[in-house]
Amino acid sequence: MEVPRTAMVVTPHPDDAEISCGGTVTNWIRQGASVYYVLCSDGSKGTDDPEMTPERLAKIRYREQLEAAKTLGVKEVVALGYPDGELEDTREFRGHLVRALRRFRPEVVICPDPYRRSFYFHRDHRIVGQVTQDAVFPYARDRLHFPEHEAEGLVPHKTGTLMFWGPEEIETYVDITESMDLKAEALKCHRSQLGGLSEDENVGWLRRWCAEMGKKAGFEYAEGYRVVRFRT
Ligand SMILES: [Zn+2]
Numbered sequence: 001m002e003v004p005r006t007a008m009v010v011t012p013h014p015d016d017a018e019i020s021c022g023g024t025v026t027n028w029i030r031q032g033a034s035v036y037y038v039l040c041s042d043g044s045k046g047t048d049d050p051e052m053t054p055e056r057l058a059k060i061r062y063r064e065q066l067e068a069a070k071t072l073g074v075k076e077v078v079a080l081g082y083p084d085g086e087l088e089d090t091r092e093f094r095g096h097l098v099r100a101l102r103r104f105r106p107e108v109v110i111c112p113d114p115y116r117r118s119f120y121f122h123r124d125h126r127i128v129g130q131v132t133q134d135a136v137f138p139y140a141r142d143r144l145h146f147p148e149h150e151a152e153g154l155v156p157h158k159t160g161t162l163m164f165w166g167p168e169e170i171e172t173y174v175d176i177t178e179s180m181d182l183k184a185e186a187l188k189c190h191r192s193q194l195g196g197l198s199e200d201e202n203v204g205w206l207r208r209w210c211a212e213m214g215k216k217a218g219f220e221y222a223e224g225y226r227v228v229r230f231r232t
Contacts, residue, residue, distance in 0.1 A: 001024075001172060001174055003027070003028050003031045003032075003033055004028060004033055004106065004107040004108040004160075004161075005032075005033060005034065005107060006033065006034045006035075006036070006104060006105060006106045006107055006108075007025070007028055007033055007034075007035045007036070007106050007107065007108045007109070007110065008035070008036045008037075008038065008100060008101065008104050008106035008108075008109050008110075009021060009025065009035065009036070009037050009038070009074075009109075009110045009111070010037075010038045010040065010097060010100075010109065010110070010111040010128055010132045011037060011038070011039055011040065011111075011128075012040050012041055012087065012112060012122065012124040012125050012127075012128040013039075013040075013041055013043045013046065013061075013084060013122075013124065014039060014043040014046075014061040014062065014064055014065035014068075014190060015043075015061075015064070015065070015068070015187070015190040015193050016112070016125070017037060017068075017069075017110075018068050018072070018183060018186040018187050018189075018190070019187060019206065020110075020112070020165035020166060020223065021110045021163075021165050021223055021225075022068075022072060022179070022182070022183035022186050022187070023174065023176025023179040023180060023182075023183045023210065023221065023222075023223050024110070024163075024174045024176060024179075024223050024225075025072055025074065025110075026072055026073075026176070026179035026182045026183060027174065027175075027176060027178070027179050029072060029073040029074070030178075030179070034075050034104075035072075035073070035074050035075060036074065036075055036076050036077075036078070036100070036104045036106070037065075037069055037074050037076070037077045037078065038077075038078045038080065038096070038097065038100045039062075039065055039077055039078065039079045039080065040080050040082055040087055040093075040124070040128050041080075041081075041082045041083065041084045041085070041086070041087055041124055042054075042058035042061065042062065042079070042081050042082065042083060042084055043057065043058065043061035043062075043065075043084050044057045044058040044061070044083060044084045045057075045083075045084040045085050046061065046084060046192070046193060047192065048195070054083070054084075057192065058081075058084075060192050061190075061192060061193075062079060064189050064190045064191060064192060064193075065077060065079075065189075065190075067189040068186040068187070068189035068190060069186075071182065071185050071186040071189060072182060072183075072186050078100055080093070080096050084124070085123065085124060087123070087124045087127045087128060087131075088127065089127055089130060089131050089134075093131055094131050094134060094135050094139060095146050097131060097132055097135035097140075098135045098139045098140045098145065098146050098149070099146070099149055099152075099154065101135060101136065101140035101157050101159060102140055102149055102154035102155065102156065102157045103154060105157050106159055107159065107160045107161065108159070108160065108161045108162075108163060109132065109136055109159050109161070109162050109163070110162075110163045110164075110165060110225075111128055111129050111132040111133075111162070111163075111164060111165070112125040112126070112128055112129040112164065112165055112166050113129055113164035113165065113166050113167040113168075113226055114126045114127070114128075114129025114130040114133065114164075115129075115167075115168075116166075116167075116168050117168070118168060119168075121166065125166070129164060132162075133162060133228075136159045136162055136230070137159070137162075137230055140156060140157045140158075140159065141156050141157065141158050142156060143155070143156045158230065158232040159230060159232075160229065160230060160232045161227060161228070161229050161230070162227070162228045162229075162230070163225040163226070163227050163228075164225055164226040164227075164228070165223070165224075165225055167224070167225065167226035169226070170213065170216070170224030170225065170226070171224075171225065171226050171227055172224070172225045172226075172227045173213060173214075173216065173217035173219065173222040173223070173224050173225075174222060174223045174224075174225070175214075175217070175219040175221075175222055176210060176214075176219075176221045176222055176223050177214070177219055177220040177221045179221075180207065180210060180220070180221040183206070183210075184203045184206060184207065187202065187203060187206055188202075188203065207221070210222060210223065
């Protein structure tokens with residue numbers, strides 16, 4: 001896997017990016033890449049604490065996400081602020097992603113895989129994957145889509161590679177052995193999401209999962225993707 005100069009991660013909820021691609025992001029940043037996050041929802045449903053309110057949780061999770069992104073060296077987090085669980089495939093949402101693509105001009109975009117048949121996943125992840133793919137191709141590429149961006153000084157952008165995390169069948173493994181510790185540190189920033197686990201148990205789960213993927217590729221730790229390439 002080549003190292004991009006610029007990459008953009010589209011994450012449904014705070015913590016998904018660290019869990020799914022934090023090691024890949026760390027590898028690239030260490031090799032000089034600029035990485036940007038677009039955080040789509042506010043994560044305001046992610047609790048079983050009876051005292052918690054969505055408003056308070058959204059603030060906590062935004063802070064946690066900024067801290068995690070800073071830990072990895074992410075340059076900027078654009079928070080779209082949609083309510084957790086309520087993402088829809090709309091022109092407005094697609095437009096936000098197209099604007100971010102035209103602004104950051106990434107060579108590589110990472111997002112959740114929207115296509116699965118054999119196991120469940122979160123509706124927000126499905127929608128983020130789908131809307132991101134559409135935003136990359138063809139909406140960000142064609143100037144007559146979202147022509148209002150021209151007035152902001154933004155021009156069309158072609159992304160070369162789309163990497164989907166969480167595919168049913170992994171096609172590309174990224175060796176994250178050197179980045180596993182920092183990925184784990186970034187996960188620790190999401191303190192509201194421990195769900196009754198201790199910090200060590202939580203990180204332990206992440207390490208075991210990445211080691212499991214690593215085993216299939218001959219690495220100590222790995223992250224796995226389905227990769228789609230576009231003509232640029
Ligand atoms: Zn999520």
